[in-house]
Amino acid sequence: MRRILFAAWAPALGLCALASFAPAAPPAPGKIGVAVSILPLAYFAERVGGGAVEVSVMIPPGGNPHTYEPTPRQLAGLSRAKLYVEAGSGLEFELAWMEKLAALNPGMRICDASRGIALAELGGPGSRCDEGNAPGARRAGGAGPEDESAGGARIRRRGKDPHIWLSPANAAVIADNIRDALAAADPGRAEAYAANARALKAELDTLDGELREALAPVRGRGFIVFHPAWGYFAARYGLAQVAIEAGGKEPTGRELAAVVSGARRLGAKAVFASPEFSRKAAETIAAEIGGRVVLIDALARDYPDNLRRVARAVAEGAR
Numbered sequence: 001m002r003r004i005l006f007a008a009w010a011p012a013l014g015l016c017a018l019a020s021f022a023p024a025a026p027p028a029p030g031k032i033g034v035a036v037s038i039l040p041l042a043y044f045a046e047r048v049g050g051g052a053v054e055v056s057v058m059i060p061p062g063g064n065p066h067t068y069e070p071t072p073r074q075l076a077g078l079s080r081a082k083l084y085v086e087a088g089s090g091l092e093f094e095l096a097w098m099e100k101l102a103a104l105n106p107g108m109r110i111c112d113a114s115r116g117i118a119l120a121e122l123g124g125p126g127s128r129c130d131e132g133n134a135p136g137a138r139r140a141g142g143a144g145p146e147d148e149s150a151g152g153a154r155i156r157r158r159g160k161d162p163h164i165w166l167s168p169a170n171a172a173v174i175a176d177n178i179r180d181a182l183a184a185a186d187p188g189r190a191e192a193y194a195a196n197a198r199a200l201k202a203e204l205d206t207l208d209g210e211l212r213e214a215l216a217p218v219r220g221r222g223f224i225v226f227h228p229a230w231g232y233f234a235a236r237y238g239l240a241q242v243a244i245e246a247g248g249k250e251p252t253g254r255e256l257a258a259v260v261s262g263a264r265r266l267g268a269k270a271v272f273a274s275p276e277f278s279r280k281a282a283e284t285i286a287a288e289i290g291g292r293v294v295l296i297d298a299l300a301r302d303y304p305d306n307l308r309r310v311a312r313a314v315a316e317g318a319r
Contacts, residue, residue: 032186035081037094038065039301040165041113041174045085047200048178052189056081058101059093064276065162065299066092070101078104083185085178088112089119089164090157111181113174119160120231163298167232168208171303172201207304211237214311218318222266224259226273226282229298233310239318242266244281251281260288270294270317291317 031054036042042055049055056077059068078084078101086094102110164170179197183190219238223230228243244251244259251259263271269291273282282293294313300306 032083032182033081034083034085034182035078035108036085037087037091038165039299040303041085041087043301043303044113044165044171044174044200045178048175048193048196049182050192050196052186052192053182059299061299061301062276068093070097075101075104078108081105081108083109083111083181085111085113085181087162087164088114088157089117089162090122090160091162095158109181109185111177113177114157114164115177116173117164117170119157119164120235122159122161122228122231161228161231163229164232165303166230166298166307167236168204168211168307169236170232172204175200175204203304207307208236211307211311214308214315215239218315221318222262222268223314223318224263224266224268224271224285225296226271226279227277227298229274230272230296230310233307237311239314240266242268244271244285245277250278256281256284260285263289263291266318268317270313272296272313272317274298 030052032049032052034045034049034053034055035058036045036055037058039057039059039061042057045053045055056074058070058074059065084101086098088094098110102108165174175197179193182193186193215237220240222240222242223234224242224244226244228241228245230241233239234241242259242262244256263285268289270293271282271286271289271291272294273279273296275295275297276299279293285291286293294317296310296313297306
């Protein structure tokens with residue numbers, strides 16, 4: 001009987017959980033409706049916007065940015081958003097949906113959070129990320145999305161690493177982009193947005209220093225991940241990301257064997273997996289190297305606490 005009742009209520013419970021990620025009503029008086037693709041962008045938008053913004057997230061916790069499709073309620077809610085903050089870096093959700101989302105509300109401004117960030121290539125199994133990719137650096141000459149069609153820019157970012165937010169240096173650039181977009185949408189509060197962005201960037205600079213200190217003992221070492229989401233993080237702190245999966249495909253037996261060999265050579269103690277992906281391959285490799293599977297979330301909303309936790313886990317697992 002309990003199983004029957006749970007089956008009956010589960011869809012309703014799921015809808016309730018999703019409701020906070022769909023703008024069900026107009027923003028409160030005096031507030032600006034801001035929609036974002038992923039949870040980390042919500043953190044940045046809320047910090048820069050302060051009490052002037054009401055933020056909704058398209059991809060809920062546990063949602064996979066590679067496959068997620070927005071609900072009808074979310075699509076309808078976009079009509080009340082004044083600003084949409086996209087990662088802009090080649091996230092598959094945005095490649096598939098941004099043109100449609102923008103068309104639903106022609107008056108909605110689009111903020112490309114990646115503007116001014118040098119995009120790295122998306123790594124595959126055994127790939128190394130190094131400081132030469134210069135994540136966090138501004139593009140020379142100021143060329144950016146403003147110089148080309150938004151749709152064309154997104155298509156050209158296929159194959160790039162979309163996970164730009166996982167470097168605090170990149171996050172500071174994202175804060176500036178959101179500040180500028182909010183000031184354009186709401187000029188009367190431009191000074192408040194600028195002050196909020198300065199405060200956030202000071203905190204990100206402190207966080208960057210903490211992560212450097214935490215990861216200094218393992219600088220130059222590698223860590224094993226299932227999905228290659230941590231390239232910008234690795235590059236920032238002098239680490240090597242070794243990915244099990246590439247191009248959204250499960251690894252072959254030969255590729256698994258190569259990763260196991262690499263993990264043993266690195267002396268890795270942990271295999272890092274993401275909540276939204278299968279853990280089967282990660283568990284296989286962990287068993288082979290006598291290690292363990294550790295979940296790390298590239299999409300957590302509490303940005304600073306999440307990166308501190310990941311740094312501690314990587315420092316321990318890369319020894």
